[in-house]
Amino acid sequence: MIVLALVLERSAEAPPVRTASFTARDVARIAHRVERIRGLRFERAVRPLFLGREEAVEYVRRESRSEYPEAERRADEEGLKLLGLLDRQTDLGEALGRVDEEQLLGFYDDKAKRLVVIRDPGVTRPLLELTLAHELVHALEDQRFGLHSKEGVPDDSALAEAALAEGTATAVMVDYADRYLSLGEALQLAQLPESGRLPPYLEKLLLFPYLEGERFVVIHLMIAGRLHWKAAGARIPGKIGVAALDFSAGTLLMTEAGTTKRAAVHLVRGEAALREHDPGGLEVLEADLGAFSAALTAESHTVKRALTDPRLFSGIGNAYGDEILHRARLSPVKLTRQLTTEEIARLFDAARATLADWVDRLRREAAGGFPEGVTAFREGMAVHGRYGRPCPACGAPVQRIVHAENETNYCPTCQTGGRLLADRALSRLLKADWPRTLEEMEQHVARRRGGLP
Numbered sequence: 001m002i003v004l005a006l007v008l009e010r011s012a013e014a015p016p017v018r019t020a021s022f023t024a025r026d027v028a029r030i031a032h033r034v035e036r037i038r039g040l041r042f043e044r045a046v047r048p049l050f051l052g053r054e055e056a057v058e059y060v061r062r063e064s065r066s067e068y069p070e071a072e073r074r075a076d077e078e079g080l081k082l083l084g085l086l087d088r089q090t091d092l093g094e095a096l097g098r099v100d101e102e103q104l105l106g107f108y109d110d111k112a113k114r115l116v117v118i119r120d121p122g123v124t125r126p127l128l129e130l131t132l133a134h135e136l137v138h139a140l141e142d143q144r145f146g147l148h149s150k151e152g153v154p155d156d157s158a159l160a161e162a163a164l165a166e167g168t169a170t171a172v173m174v175d176y177a178d179r180y181l182s183l184g185e186a187l188q189l190a191q192l193p194e195s196g197r198l199p200p201y202l203e204k205l206l207l208f209p210y211l212e213g214e215r216f217v218v219i220h221l222m223i224a225g226r227l228h229w230k231a232a233g234a235r236i237p238g239k240i241g242v243a244a245l246d247f248s249a250g251t252l253l254m255t256e257a258g259t260t261k262r263a264a265v266h267l268v269r270g271e272a273a274l275r276e277h278d279p280g281g282l283e284v285l286e287a288d289l290g291a292f293s294a295a296l297t298a299e300s301h302t303v304k305r306a307l308t309d310p311r312l313f314s315g316i317g318n319a320y321g322d323e324i325l326h327r328a329r330l331s332p333v334k335l336t337r338q339l340t341t342e343e344i345a346r347l348f349d350a351a352r353a354t355l356a357d358w359v360d361r362l363r364r365e366a367a368g369g370f371p372e373g374v375t376a377f378r379e380g381m382a383v384h385g386r387y388g389r390p391c392p393a394c395g396a397p398v399q400r401i402v403h404a405e406n407e408t409n410y411c412p413t414c415q416t417g418g419r420l421l422a423d424r425a426l427s428r429l430l431k432a433d434w435p436r437t438l439e440e441m442e443q444h445v446a447r448r449r450g451g452l453p
Ligand SMILES: [Zn+2]
Pocket: 004, 005, 006, 134, 135, 138, 165, 166, 169
């Protein structure tokens, strides 16, 4: 493809002038200035081809057709349409070879090593000079580094390369206008100086749209899933290995201990698809008290369950839920809608302090390395995982409520006014019907209070 065309908005009001023309000496002078700004020397002199608009447009069409044979293009087009990446009505050949005839000012053909500038009565001399400077940058970089514009449907690497090449050429061009064009000349350039912004066509060229990108790997570690950073090419261990992502610098290994397999990896395309994996919980460290309070009381739950519900709050698991409640001196089974304004504010402060504290601690522990030995039971936790051990605040033995797969730990003195919510009290109440989950337990609690049926 010839691409790398410079397209600028031409001024509608610019008075028609005589077709600007450049002698070989003019071109040499412009090329020399480009060398100075770009900091590179041409290996050979470039002789631009000055074509009329129709000839130039015909050139672009002819080249794009010959570089992308009909049969190949049709096959690509069908494939893209099947994948839903191309609209059924769109003709790929037209879409790729589309030249805005009115906007085209010049281009550099890296296959034929030909620089083409358009002579047109509507193009003023300073605009033509800038076009030449811009395309000369492409020619210069092609001589020194080799431009490799690709054929067919551009992929991300082709688009990134094009954006890089256009970025440099445009920066040199703007610098050129600054240094060598007079104010009067600059003002003749319709959109460049006045708005301080580049013309929309040029801005589009400079953007790297990232067509193949926007694919996301969503990893659900659940309870027993862990990530490890290993040397590149590390093998996936038999029993606990789930997946490995290979990068040039190393391998991200995902494992899941235990027999219950719940961890999952999803590959999703696009932000909309990514959002479907987001349970939507509030980021407590980014939220204010109002938003926290609204999320907390959106549904009537025990406060422990509300805190650990990923639809309500993001990133608070069982362990941090216990720690937050201990710091807030609140009972884990208190119902959220029965919390006073003061209690909600206390809980909010405790949640922020606990999360910030642990983020800080774990970062220091990892010391810039990859966090290994991830566990829900941490040295330094006040109540979580410390059943029977003394509460760091009051010394009373930490109590627990056992669920099927984990437990809630709390200090009766600090949090429940001395009442035990633990095994004995609840089991007597519930007879043999011991709750397996917090959800179940919360229904029992509500039933006892006459809340739920
Ligand atoms: Zn360009």
